[in-house]
Amino acid sequence: MKFVVKVSGKLLTPNEELLPRAVWELLAEGAQVVVVHGGGPQLSEVLQKMGKVPQFVDGLRVTPKEEMDVIEMVLSGLLNKMLVSAFLRLGIPACGISGRDAFFLRGERYVVEKNGQAIDLGRVGDVVQVDPRILHALWAHGFVPVVSPVCGDSEWQALNVNADWVAAHIARSLQAEYLVFFSDVPGVLRDPEDRDSLIATLTLVEMERLVAEGRIHGGMVPKLQALLRILRGRVREVFISEGSEVVHLPELCRGGRLSGTRIVLEGSEDGDVA
Numbered sequence: 581m582k583f584v585v586k587v588s589g590k591l592l593t594p595n596e597e598l599l600p601r602a603v604w605e606l607l608a609e610g611a612q613v614v615v616v617h618g619g620g621p622q623l624s625e626v627l628q629k630m631g632k633v634p635q636f637v638d639g640l641r642v643t644p645k646e647e648m649d650v651i652e653m654v655l656s657g658l659l660n661k662m663l664v665s666a667f668l669r670l671g672i673p674a675c676g677i678s679g680r681d682a683f684f685l686r687g688e689r690y691v692v693e694k695n696g697q698a699i700d701l702g703r704v705g706d707v708v709q710v711d712p713r714i715l716h717a718l719w720a721h722g723f724v725p726v727v728s729p730v731c732g733d734s735e736w737q738a739l740n741v742n743a744d745w746v747a748a749h750i751a752r753s754l755q756a757e758y759l760v761f762f763s764d765v766p767g768v769l770r771d772p773e774d775r776d777s778l779i780a781t782l783t784l785v786e787m788e789r790l791v792a793e794g795r796i797h798g799g800m801v802p803k804l805q806a807l808l809r810i811l812r813g814r815v816r817e818v819f820i821s822e823g824s825e826v827v828h829l830p831e832l833c834r835g836g837r838l839s840g841t842r843i844v845l846e847g848s849e850d851g852d853v854a
């Protein structure tokens with residue numbers, strides 16, 4: 581059973597223990613696990629210290645060419661190694677990689693169109709090709725891949741790809757059974773201001789309606805795009821959950837569910853792939 585676990589930058593702390601422990605339990609159940617991390621707040625903090633003003637279009641971080649180096653240093657250096665250390669400290673053999681390693685994730689620049697006009701987001705990309713050999717090589721030796729979302733372009737130069745998209749492309753390529761997004765919200769909220777307005781089950785059609793109604797903002801936009809545009813129901817179980825739910829991750833192996841938003845296909849009661 582394959583699990584892709586995406587963890588928000590907001591949940592990454594130097595003393596993280598819950599995620600490595602949960603992954604340890606998944607491994608004990610015989611699962612194959614890939615961890616993907618974001619880095620939203622840390623990137624904004626570093627860029628702000630440098631006098632830059634973070635800008636977003638449809639939840640995507642505008643990435644001027646001259647900021648890409650710093651973004652890569654923070655994601656693939658600081659944050660990736662911080663998370664890897666958290667695993668190693670507990671004796672779990674994690675190995676940090678980015679999309680730029682071992683031909684793993686090749687992307688292209690991604691252009692947003694608004695009112696018929698193309699908006700230049702700089703080095704923002706999306707994945708066009710996944711080469712999963714590095715994952716299988718690491719798994720074969722018992723290592724847990726921990727993925728920074730920096731990808732390579734046709735020349736293997738760095739592209740900044742939203743981490744939710746990276747997780748979705750990996751899950752699709754692996755035909756993973758489970759894709760779980762851990763964020764700082766309980767799941768998809770009907771009203772983003774009201775944490776009690778959780779939508780427990782969401783179909784792709786309802787998701788499209790929520791986006792059209794303008795109930796989805798900021799970083800939730802690319803997260804749902806990952807499900808609508810990239811996955812389109814190709815993964816058996818998808819959850820968007822709060823970080824505290826990490827402790828329940830191993831229960832998925834035993835047929836359990838996570839609190840949060842469970843994504844299902846329209847007309848498919850158990851959410852299985854059509």
Ligand SMILES: Nc1ncnc2c1ncn2[C@@H]1O[C@H](COP(=O)(O)OP(=O)(O)OP(=O)(O)O)[C@@H](O)[C@H]1O
Nearest residue numbers: 588589618619620763768769772795796797799800
């Ligand atoms: N309808 C909604 N329901 C839930 N969250 C929403 C909604 N609309 C907007 N959001 C925002 O989306 C945010 C989650 O996306 P964000 O990109 O900030 O975090 P992430 O993707 O989990 O982490 P990272 O970007 O570090 O990988 C929430 O913190 C919330 O403010």
Ligand SMILES: [Mg+2]
Nearest residue numbers: 618620744799
């Ligand atoms: Mg995000």
